[in-house]
Amino acid sequence: MSKENIKSFSGDINAHGVPASHRIAKATGLKWVIMLLPLLFVVVSLIISLLGILKRSFVGTDGFTLDYYVKILTEPLYTTVLLNTLKTAVIVTIACLLLAYPAAYLSVRAKKPIVRRLITGGILIPYWMSMLVRIFAWQIIMQTNGVLNQLLMFFHITDEPIQFLYTTGAVCVSMTHILLPYMFLSLQSNMEGIDENLSTAALVMGARPARGFVDVFLPLSVPGIFADSLMVFVLSLGFYIAPALLDGANNQMMSNLIEQNMNSFNTNLAAAMSFELLVIVFVILGIAFKFVGNIFVPKR
Amino acid sequence: MKRKYVKMMAAFMAVTMVSAMACSCSDPSSSDSTDSESGDTGKLVFVNWGGTNTDARIASAVEPFEELTGIEVTVVTPSDYAKLISMVENNTTEWDIMNCDLYWGAYAGEQGYLEAIDYDVVTTRIDEEAQLEYVMGAETYTSVIAWNTTKYDESTAPQSWEDFFDTEKYPGKRAVWQYPVTVLEAALLADGVPMDELYPLDLDRAFAKLDTIKDSIVWWTKGAEPSQMLATGEADIALAWSGRIATARDEGSPVDMNYNEGIIIAAGWVIPKNAPNKENAMKFLEFISEAEQQHGFSELIPYGSTNPEAVALMSDEMKVELGQSEEQLENEMYLDSSYWAEYLPEVEERFNAWLVS
Numbered sequence: 001m002s003k004e005n006i007k008s009f010s011g012d013i014n015a016h017g018v019p020a021s022h023r024i025a026k027a028t029g030l031k032w033v034i035m036l037l038p039l040l041f042v043v044v045s046l047i048i049s050l051l052g053i054l055k056r057s058f059v060g061t062d063g064f065t066l067d068y069y070v071k072i073l074t075e076p077l078y079t080t081v082l083l084n085t086l087k088t089a090v091i092v093t094i095a096c097l098l099l100a101y102p103a104a105y106l107s108v109r110a111k112k113p114i115v116r117r118l119i120t121g122g123i124l125i126p127y128w129m130s131m132l133v134r135i136f137a138w139q140i141i142m143q144t145n146g147v148l149n150q151l152l153m154f155f156h157i158t159d160e161p162i163q164f165l166y167t168t169g170a171v172c173v174s175m176t177h178i179l180l181p182y183m184f185l186s187l188q189s190n191m192e193g194i195d196e197n198l199s200t201a202a203l204v205m206g207a208r209p210a211r212g213f214v215d216v217f218l219p220l221s222v223p224g225i226f227a228d229s230l231m232v233f234v235l236s237l238g239f240y241i242a243p244a245l246l247d248g249a250n251n252q253m254m255s256n257l258i259e260q261n262m263n264s265f266n267t268n269l270a271a272a273m274s275f276e277l278l279v280i281v282f283v284i285l286g287i288a289f290k291f292v293g294n295i296f297v298p299k300r
Numbered sequence: 301m302k303r304k305y306v307k308m309m310a311a312f313m314a315v316t317m318v319s320a321m322a323c324s325c326s327d328p329s330s331s332d333s334t335d336s337e338s339g340d341t342g343k344l345v346f347v348n349w350g351g352t353n354t355d356a357r358i359a360s361a362v363e364p365f366e367e368l369t370g371i372e373v374t375v376v377t378p379s380d381y382a383k384l385i386s387m388v389e390n391n392t393t394e395w396d397i398m399n400c401d402l403y404w405g406a407y408a409g410e411q412g413y414l415e416a417i418d419y420d421v422v423t424t425r426i427d428e429e430a431q432l433e434y435v436m437g438a439e440t441y442t443s444v445i446a447w448n449t450t451k452y453d454e455s456t457a458p459q460s461w462e463d464f465f466d467t468e469k470y471p472g473k474r475a476v477w478q479y480p481v482t483v484l485e486a487a488l489l490a491d492g493v494p495m496d497e498l499y500p501l502d503l504d505r506a507f508a509k510l511d512t513i514k515d516s517i518v519w520w521t522k523g524a525e526p527s528q529m530l531a532t533g534e535a536d537i538a539l540a541w542s543g544r545i546a547t548a549r550d551e552g553s554p555v556d557m558n559y560n561e562g563i564i565i566a567a568g569w570v571i572p573k574n575a576p577n578k579e580n581a582m583k584f585l586e587f588i589s590e591a592e593q594q595h596g597f598s599e600l601i602p603y604g605s606t607n608p609e610a611v612a613l614m615s616d617e618m619k620v621e622l623g624q625s626e627e628q629l630e631n632e633m634y635l636d637s638s639y640w641a642e643y644l645p646e647v648e649e650r651f652n653a654w655l656v657s
Binding site: 075076077080081084144145146161257260262263266 | 381382385407411473478517518521532533648653657
């Protein structure tokens with residue numbers, strides 16, 4: 001069906017020759033049904049159960065209580081783990097940004113399609129592999145007698161194996177690996193929306209390429225940077241499998257502590273911790289909305 | 301209007317991400333395609349940990365039971381404590397019988413999440429410590445001292461928990477379960493507390509002893525990890541579960557273990573509150589507890605049994621293999637499930653706080 005056909009179709013859905021699919025598409029109220037069904041699904045499956053979790057975080061065996069929140073906000077165990085979670089999420093976000101930005105820029109500005117395909121493929125192919133497989137691969141690379149340590153010792157950079165596994169570093173590396181494609185893809189689509197003529201104009205006006213980049217391209221890409229960093233940050237906060245397999249005991253993350261509490265009947269505490277994370281996300285989103293506008297809707 | 305809608309969707313997206321990743325930490329891949337009809341229906345939903353353990357249960361008990369009774373058994377894996385809790389709380393119980401740690405079952409029963417076991421139907425009698433109101437013992441496994449065989453052999457390996465905690469005699473990393481159960485017991489045994497005076501645990505003393513080796517511990521959380529850590533050199537010695545080490549060793553991994561001062565943990569069967577096929581579950585519990593089925597299970601996988609008659613059926617060689625010969629048992633101890641049923645949450649919290657301190 002060509003575009004013209006769709007365009008020429010205006011108003012009279014009963015006109016002879018209008019395909020049935022178009023009649024259905026024009027039927028009054030259909031778009032509302034299409035919007036409402038997923039919304040209803042979200043409300044039923046997500047909001048209602050979230051309300052259940054919220055209730056659980058406030059209602060203990062003796063009725064309403066703030067004990068759970070007091071506990072997670074004051075006891076060192078919970079504050080340490082929260083800080084560690086935030087720290088890890090920040091590191092992963094920055095690492096993803098630093099790696100994905102140049103790659104996305106190069107792929108968008110590349111003159112030859114092969115360059116673009118190579119970059120995109122290089123980042124996307126690991127993305128199609130199972131997350132678990134990739135985490136195990138990191139485990140094998142980083143273990144005490146692993147490839148990395150053997151290489152380092154072969155080149156006499158170190159004499160004794162370095163403890164890579166079970167550290168925050170190991171978790172950050174594997175999480176960055178997993179989240180990089182998300183950052184890359186959305187940065188790429190963001191940058192595609194930036195008019196190349198603007199950069200050309202800067203060059204024509206006599207700016208050096210670096211200056212043109214800093215003064216023209218970079219500012220235009222800032223909304224994208226914010227939106228994508230936020231997405232990666234939010235995803236990192238709730239990460240479960242990578243920390244479960246690569247973290248040491250003294251640098252646990254929230255999701256793992258929540259799981260432990262679920263299994264030991266501390267469901268109220270687990271609920272309070274889940275909500276704490278959720279509130280943090282909302283606060284960060286709120287700040288971002290306030291200062292940078294609605295970052296999820298790129299300005300056209 | 302459009303912007304608003306997108307904004308809303310963005311907010312929902314964020315909510316979905318966090319809650320999907322943080323709130324539902326339990327394994328989402330577990331299969332639970334079972335119809336839950338009320339009353340006895342000739343059906344049974346049997347929940348187990350998965351892997352070779354479940355295969356052994358299916359061959360030794362599930363299939364014979366189906367043949368004997370005509371009851372159709374659906375096997376679901378893995379056992380999931382959080383899921384059981386939420387099913388019971390939301391009155392949507394789909395499971396009829398689940399394998400869990402005995403101390404967990406004792407605690408869950410106290411909290412009202414389980415059906416009491418009907419000992420008129422379940423007439424098999426097993427070890428007294430493992431026959432409780434809400435949970436009945438199944439297989440046993442032991443927290444033992446394990447080592448990498450390229451580093452140590454049977455005579456040079458740690459012979460006691462005291463050795464295990466001795467960083468001068470045994471420098472290097474030791475892999476330890478990231479959980480207080482059996483770890484605190486091991487610490488106290490290492491500190492010279494006699495086996496029969498362990499309970500109630502002297503927590504201060506146990507943590508003080510753990511402090512002495514804290515820097516040379518790598519922690520494991522999944523049962524398969526310690527043998528892997530030993531094999532790859534991540535650790536030289538480990539506090540590990542006997543069955544896992546035996547399996548790894550038999551598959552050719554450079555690991556071995558002894559049962560000296562082994563701490564025996566019993567697994568057990570529980571029937572969740574309002575299980576749809578409760579009566580079938582009781583019948584199945586009786587069947588699977590019988591000596592023949594228990595013994596059949598131990599033949600297939602290196603776990604002991606809480607049924608003394610099943611142990612009696614074993615060859616001497618097998619008893620030694622499983623740490624269940626009389627001689628070995630003298631230097632082993634049973635975990636006190638009732639202690640952990642009472643104190644697990646608070647001790648676990650203290651343990652976690654100690655880990656990050």
